[in-house]
């Protein structure tokens with residue numbers, strides 16, 4: 001029997017645009033504690049497996065910096081990249097992890113509303129794996145010991 005463990009269903013587009021805007025804000029704040037290289041991890045799905053182990057889908061938003069392309073070769077530009085993963089926390093699970101590799105690189109300065117949808121297919125794949133895994137995995141919940 002499959003059932004969602006909790007109603008975690010954040011709006012991915014909103015999560016991503018907020019993350020991009022926050023990172024821009026940090027960069028312009030000039031705080032020396034903020035790095036141009038930073039990965040934000042967002043839980044985008046959580047499922048309960050057959051024996052109650054928790055399977056989570058997560059989106060990783062990686063902020064970075066590189067030299068520009070073409071005529072901008074001498075200018076640094078900030079970039080955003082998405083990857084996703086699904087992880088089973090079950091004790092003794094034999095295949096607990098599924099990675100959805102990063103795809104394209106986007107510019108931090110680009111319109112966040114246009115960049116964000118690129119994360120959707122990755123999230124969909126991670127969620128689908130997590131759900132399918134939850135339907136069959138018999139690992140026991142991890143009890144912290």
Ligand SMILES: [Zn+2]
Pocket residue numbers: 049053088089090093094095096133137138139
């Ligand atoms: Zn498992």
